[in-house]
Amino acid sequence: MEKKLGLAALTALVLSSMLGAGVFSLPQNMADVASPAALLIGWGITGIGILMLAVAMLILTRIRPDLDGGIFTYAREGFGELLGFCSAWGYWLCAVIANVSYLVIVFSALSFFTDTPELRLFGDGNTWQSIVGASVLLWLVHWLVLRGVQTAASINLAATLAKLLPLGLFVVLAVMAFNMDTFTLDFTGVSLGVPVWEQVKNTMLITLWVFIGVEGAVVVSARARNKNDVGRATLLAVLSALVVYLLVTLLSLGVVARPELAQMRNPSMAGLMVEMMGKWGEVVISAGLIVSVCGAYLSWTIMAAEVPLLAATHKAFPKVFARQNARNAPSASLWLTNISVQLCLVMIWLTGSDYNTLLTIASEMILVPYFLVGAYLLKIAKKPLHRMVGVGACIYGLWLLYASGPMHLLLSVVLYAPGLLVFVYARRTHSDNVRLNRREKTAMVALLIAALPATWMLMR
Secondary structure, eight states: OOOOOOOOHHHEEEHHHHHSSHHHHHHHHHHHOOHHHHHHHHHHHHHHHHHHHHHHHHHHHHHOOTTTTTTTHHHHHHHHHHHHHHHHHHHHHHHHHHHHHHHHHHHHHHHHHHHOOSSSSSSTTSSSHHHHHHHHHHHHHHHHHTHHHHHHHHHHHHHHHHHHHHHHHHHHHHHHOOHHHHHHHTTOGGTTTHHHHHHHHHHHHHHHHHHTTTHHHHHGGBBBSSSSHHHHHHHHHHHHHHHHHHHHHHHHHHSSSSSHHHHHHHHHHHHHHHHHOOHHHHHHHEEEHHHHHHHHHHHHHHHHHHHHHHHHHHHOOOGGGGOOOOTTOOOOHHHHHHHHHHHHHHHHHHOOOOOOHHHHHHHTTHHHHHHHHHHHHHHHHSSHHHHHHHHHHHHHHHHHHHHHHHHHHHHHHHHHTTTHHHHHHHHHOSSSSOOOOOOHHHHHHHHHHHHHHHHHHHHH
């Protein structure tokens, strides 16, 4: 009999998936594009927006506890099978790309211990040695998840607690080293040569990336011991992550001036720790980063494998991906996900892409599924408070689509278009009737038409 996930395991799953590699590079990433004033505004918008999204998920788990597939089933139930499929497809692609980025960053962090000016062993995580190491880790975690989601979630809980230790140490030392004059130096970012509002806009995709994973408990809600724990875990994890991100970014600007912080090598938290506690600071943060990313990778592997399983169960993905093994692990879905990750790792080696490239792509693929969560709540809400939350979540989703810029939206269209073949094939595996209705045909034609100029512009 399958063991169910309790509140602690669900909260750890969400928190671990959010607190991955991003938090360790956050000081430099933010200092590079925004002043302290813009950061305060940016985190204010993000904090309200992400809490609206988290509360929307909490409300939906109470209104529709029968929808076990999380953000995919919300989109499908509210807006039809095609949009439901696109939500699942976009989310799954995001999860695959996120997993690749975590494997890349693990070996990039290991280069702190192995690489010298004369020897480039792991480099930026894209050398052949890194790809071999990442592949070994990939299939080790694959074997672990095949032993059961509960087993993997228990290990993830321990990893989440372990990753909070170096982050806690950093916050304590940063409070002790904080200097208000350093923090207020060029408070509005005149030296950046960009208006404050533009600086705020530039922080949006970074703040989105560090919160990707907020839906973790909703995705695995079918495995929850108590459905009410799903919403609680989401809200607890979001509040915890928001506090950590605020402390890390704002305190960093009081330790080192913004222009200097913007020039630091990532993970920039390591450079700050060296400033505060000497050469051992780099070792502490690099080790913390490796533990943190491995935990996040485990969380994302669980979520990435769950999506094709749920989609296949609801007839949106081909029937084969609904298979589970004797331990109720999503075996077929897990093989699909990890073979895709392996192929991406080979492409990383061939193209020399780095973590930041992957971050941008993964962030973009999650925008549509997030927007549809708020839109579905707005559609079915009967209470004024629920409608207000739905409106807030929708506004945040639209703001993210605007802030991401047209080129990133074009990239997402190109990645959504191939999924249409999977959608049609899935229909064939579940039913002899593969006929599309008029609305589906219109939407598919529009997506394909948009993909043509998008592909041309991206190739240029």
